[in-house]
Amino acid sequence: MTRTLITGNAAAAWGARLAGAEYVPAFPITPQTEIIETLAGWIDAGEMDCRLVTLESEHSMITAAGAAASTGVRVFSATSSQGLLYAMEMIYAVPGYRAPFVLVNVSRGVQTPVTLEPDHNDVLAARDSGFLQLHCATCQEVLDSILIAYRLAEDHRVRLPALVNLDGFYLSFTREPVEIPDPAAAGRFLPPYDPESTRFHAGEPVSQGVAVLGGAYYSYFRYQQHLAAQRALAVYDEVAAEFAQQFGRRYDAVEAYRSEDAEIVFFMIGSFSTKAKDAVDRLREAGQAVGLVRPRLLRPFPAEALRRALEGKKGVAVIDQNLSMGMGGVLHGELAAALYGRAGMPPVLASFIGGLGGRDIAAEEFCEMAAVTRRACTEGSTPPPRLLYTADELRQMRKLQTVAHAERMEGKTT
Amino acid sequence: MESGFLEVPEEMSDETITVYKHMKDLPSSRLLxxxxxxxxxxxxxxxxxxxxxxxxxxxxxxxxxxxxxLLTVYPHTPFRGSWLYTAMASAPAGAQGVRDALDVQLARGRIKADEDLQVVVLTGDGAAYGMGMSSTSGAIEQGLDFIYVCYDNEGYANTGQQSSPATPHGARTSTSTGAQGFGGYKKDLFAIWAAHRPAYVATVIGTEPVDLARKIEKAKGLKGPRLIIALSPCPTGWDFDPRETVEIGHLAVKTGIWPLKEYENGKVTHTRPPSRRAPVEEYLEKQGRFAHLFHPRRNEALLAEIQARVDDYWAGVEESHLT
Amino acid sequence: MYRIRFHGRGGQGMKTASRILGSAFFLQGYEVQDAPRYGAERRGAPIFAYVRAARQAIQERGIILEPDLVIVADDSLVPMPAAGVLQGIMPRTVLLIHSGETPETWRHRLNIAGPLLTLPAEAAAGDGQRFAGAALAGAAARLVGVITSSALERAVQLELAGLGREIVSANLDQALAAYERMAPEAGRVSEGEVFAAAACRRPDWVELPLDEADAAAAAIHAGATSVEVRTGLWRTLRPVIDYPRCNRCWWVCSEFCPDSAIRVNAGQYPEIDYDHCKGCLICVAQCPAHAISAVPEAQA
Structure with a gap:
């Protein structure tokens, strides 16, 4: 087993290369750009037989991706943040083509204010689009998830595009040891794309993406996408098992870390979940029964697997690196919906919002979140959602505001 | 004489070998x-x-x-070939994806040459003159091998004829209901497209089928970006009796308000310059969208302005012929 | 776990230095995580990169707050608060400064008792510092004491592959020389502890107050506040005006200064604002009278 130090962006590019992507519609955006630069470099050097075209926007990029997938080739693309949002009309449109491809999103907070650093509001805006969503915690997982995503998306029973998410900076620019699979092995796991009857060519007319008038007809097609996405749960398990068998790395739809006998579990997605693992280890050393439950698959939502993983737990600390204004954390709501009204489910789901725009979640904050959740279990009442912010951070913010407002701040803040 | 014109003028028929010289040369296959x-x-x-x-x-x-x-509403399509709906802004990008994917498969031998397709973008003026301009510009810049057909009905017709960037000055639309009609001026999409120096740009109209056929035939024989603007008289949006469509189309050409022309190799050629231009009023007065220019009283200033703009255009054409 | 921070200026090769050290650890059998910290900064601005290395899988992420070793490529950054060189320094943290001055001078200047070493800066001019990355990585490799010279050598070759044999060879020489020079200090850097849950301080979380919308929007209600940003810190070469030679032309230097850092004073002479001059040296290149020269910041 040879491992190489590569960044999450390089791992994503390797995923596309080993998947034998034939067509890459592209558009640059930080922190994703290195992915398309890497692919372009390989193509120019003759190391990858692929066509890369820079469109004039992400909206066009996703249009071209959906159109090319509908024409019968294996398509890869990548974006971030505002790019994903700019493309959002097409992100919702192309799953209906039922022409699979893989899109990598390198998470970055969305404006306003503008930032370069990550959180998950960008990718969660695509939550209801029909794209399947796989969320990665390590660079290795980025590469492997792309191969798994193609198998899942292209499966005859699914036929939906898939989005693989990695965090900007914490994965995109960070090198970690990654085992780059042998191309032949990757080829055995992921055979060439079979477009089935979804392809444009002379002799077999296809009208794709057409209008449907009438709610019941419309509903049928939308329900079908939903049913296919749900079917993808079982298909994912098969694909992940086959991947584990071939490459020795297991990627269950829900990762459960030291949670079997845990009383309190952290629930989160993305690269910070490795920090949560660290906190779990330290809290275990201190005698606390704490674990981590991390859904890799967010769409389809592995509700049943989550219920199995959380059954009998006293409390869950749900850590959302996203914010639905006026509501709170998106994952908190999703998890609550999956658990509500079922016997044996944890009575306390404490909500924590943090890690927005790249803000760190410190080790002591993980400890405190566990403590808050434990207290809530003892007291039998769920605390209000906590926006992670320290007094020192607020002091620093006030300093910036003094500059931004010259001397006009009196009475506007408390 | 199908529309008050002579047959194809001498100076533009010499080089072009066309099968479409007369009305009876036109195909009658009616594929659609x-x-x-x-x-x-x-x-x-x-x-x-x-x-x-x-x-x-x-x-x-x-x-x-x-x-x-709405040509394709499940499960019906008038096309014998294929169709892909994208979105208002990005049909040329869809064409890019299809064309590239066909080329990838041709190169790899996954499809044979006779399975290849001509990729045709079909949009209205709302997309062509406005929202889709960025993706169109991108596709031309890429040298994409495609044909763009814009049916220009001079407004957001599908939503009830609101003003679009292709609406002519003075026209009443559902968002320009005042006495002066639409205050803006129709964007010169032909010039914008030609400025990209694509393989081919042409204006056509369905009421001049020989001219249209010859231009589509020519476009079909070329490679690269080929762009066609078809003025599309719209009984609903322009407010005239459907039986008048062809007559109004003829008048658009005869009055010179819709110049039939083509761009190729850096040169613009007028394919059907009206020999004696009819007053533009003859075109305007047949359409309800211009009725406020005539009733309750004539808006002489606006009529004169519209006529003057048409005159200026043709004066410019004649000047460029002389020089 | 080893936690190591490299500080330098954009363009001084800190990303490459961190990668050489990361690869050397990795070749030595360690689990590794390395990353540069990008921001909106440009060439000359203070930046940093970090390396974590451990025998077990690394779960920590993000900026290193409590470093075991801090390496500074450009000694002018050490006292600069914005560069954050001294952030999180503990008594056992080793500080390695690429500097022409002695460790004693630095210890005195910074008033720190902890281990402080210098790697003598070779050339006085900025160029010597530009390519200090390999040497600093080599020094760091010896300071941690667990990296062999052959692992270092392979790491340099791996990370610089593609730059051509000559450049690789020159960097390799520098890296190995620094590695040898640090021999007496081999193993000076020790692995930091993992945090203990019991010792965790409670975070000083606050209930964020609701502020009025105009204060709470990311809007700046003031003009030209950017002057608070001292971009003069980016500069390694300083343009200096020889006033007797200045002929007060049409103030070419001021006109072409992209940063508005040369103003024309009451006497109609240009004046350089060193708080903001980034050291691009356009003024030096464009002065018709050749009245502006570039002086290394250290000598200015």
Whole structure:
């Protein structure tokens, strides 16, 4: 087993290369750009037989991706943040083509204010689009998830595009040891794309993406996408098992870390979940029964697997690196919906919002979140959602505001 | 004489070997199926069925939001070939994806040459003159091998004829209901496209089928970006009796308000310059959208302005011929 | 776990230095995580990169707050608060400064008792510092004491592959020389502890107050506040005006200064604002009278 130090962006590019992507519609955006630069470099050097075209926007990029997938080739693309949002009309449109491809999103907070650093509001805006969503915690997982995503998306029973998410900076620019699979092995796991009857060519007319008038007809097609996405749960398990068998790395739809006998579990997605693992280890050393439950698959939502993983737990600390204004954390709501009204489910789901725009979640904050959740279990009442912010951070913010407002701040803040 | 014109003028027929010299040369295959939900008397559909007869069924039409989106309503399509609906802004990008994917498969031998398709973007003026301009510019810049057909009905017709960047000055629309009509001026899309130096740009109209056929035939024989603007008299949006569609189309050409022309190799040629231009009023007065220029009293200033702009245009054309 | 921070200026090769050290650890059998910290900064601005290395899988992420070793490529950054060189320094943290001055001078200047070493800066001019990355990585490799010279050598070759044999060879020489020079200090850097849950301080979380919308929007209600940003810190070469030679032309230097850092004073002479001059040296290149020269910041 040879491992190489590569960044999450390089791992994503390797995923596309080993998947034998034939067509890459592209558009640059930080922190994703290195992915398309890497692919372009390989193509120019003759190391990858692929066509890369820079469109004039992400909206066009996703249009071209959906159109090319509908024409019968294996398509890869990548974006971030505002790019994903700019493309959002097409992100919702192309799953209906039922022409699979893989899109990598390198998470970055969305404006306003503008930032370069990550959180998950960008990718969660695509939550209801029909794209399947796989969320990665390590660079290795980025590469492997792309191969798994193609198998899942292209499966005859699914036929939906898939989005693989990695965090900007914490994965995109960070090198970690990654085992780059042998191309032949990757080829055995992921055979060439079979477009089935979804392809444009002379002799077999296809009208794709057409209008449907009438709610019941419309509903049928939308329900079908939903049913296919749900079917993808079982298909994912098969694909992940086959991947584990071939490459020795297991990627269950829900990762459960030291949670079997845990009383309190952290629930989160993305690269910070490795920090949560660290906190779990330290809290275990201190005698606390704490674990981590991390859904890799967010769409389809592995509700049943989550219920199995959380059954009998006293409390869950749900850590959302996203914010639905006026509501709170998106994952908190999703998890609550999956658990509500079922016997044996944890009575306390404490909500924590943090890690927005790249803000760190410190080790002591993980400890405190566990403590808050434990207290809530003892007291039998769920605390209000906590926006992670320290007094020192607020002091620093006030300093910036003094500059931004010259001397006009009196009475506007408390 | 089908429309008050002589046959194809001498100076532009010399080099062009065309099978379409007379009305009776035109194909009568009628590839486009009947049964579409377009309005009765639709000038856009008129042009599209003629274009389709020339292009043939080895085509994939990539569509942006507009009237023609409703050509394909599940489970019905008038096309014998293929169709892809994208979105209002990005049909040329859809064409890029299809073309590239076809090329990838041709190169790898996964499809044979006779399975290849002509990729045709089909949008209205709302997409072509406005929202889709960025992706169109991008596709031309890429040198994309495609044909763009814009059916220009001079407004957001599918939503009830609101003003668009293609609406002519003075026209009443559902968002320009005042005494002066639309205050803006129709954007010169031909010039904008030609400024990209693509392989071919042409204006056509379904009421001049020989001119249209010859231009589509020419476009079909070229590679690269080929762009066609088809003025599409719209009974619903322009407010005239559907039976008048062809007559209004003839008048658009005869009055010189819709110059038929083509761009190729850096040169613009007028393919049907009216020999004696009729007053533009003859075109305007037949349409309800211009009725406020005539009733309750004539808006002489606005009529004169519209006429002057047409005159200026043709004066410029004549000048460029002299120099 | 080893936690190591490299500080330098954009363009001084800190990303490459961190990668050489990361690869050397990795070749030595360690689990590794390395990353540069990008921001909106440009060439010359203070930046940093970090390396974590451990025998077990690394779960920590993000900026290193409590470093075991801090390496500074450009000694002018050490006292600069914005560069954050001294952030999180503990008594056992080793500080390695690429500097022409002695460790004693630095210890005195910074008033720190902890281990402080210098790697003598070779050339006085900025160029010597530009390519200090390999040497600093080599020094760091010896300071941690667990990296062999052959692992270092392979790491340099791996990370610089593609730059051509000559450049690789020159960097390798520098890296190995620094590695040898640090021999007496081999193993000086020790692995930091993992945090203990019991010792965790409670975070000083606050209930964020609701502020008025105009204060709470990311809007700046003031003009030209950017002057608070001292971009003069980016500069390694300083343009200096020889006033007797200045002929007060049409103030070419001021006109072409992209940063508005040369103003024309009451006497109609240009004046350089060193708080903001980034050291691009356009003024030096464009002065018709050749009245502006570039002086290394250290000598200015």
């Amino acid at each position: 199926g009947a049964g579409t939900p377009m309005c009765a008397g639709c000038g856009g559909l008129l042009a599209i069925h003629q274009i389709y007869d020339i292009l043939g069924e080895k085509t994939v039409f990539v569509n942006a939001a507009g009237c023609m989106t």
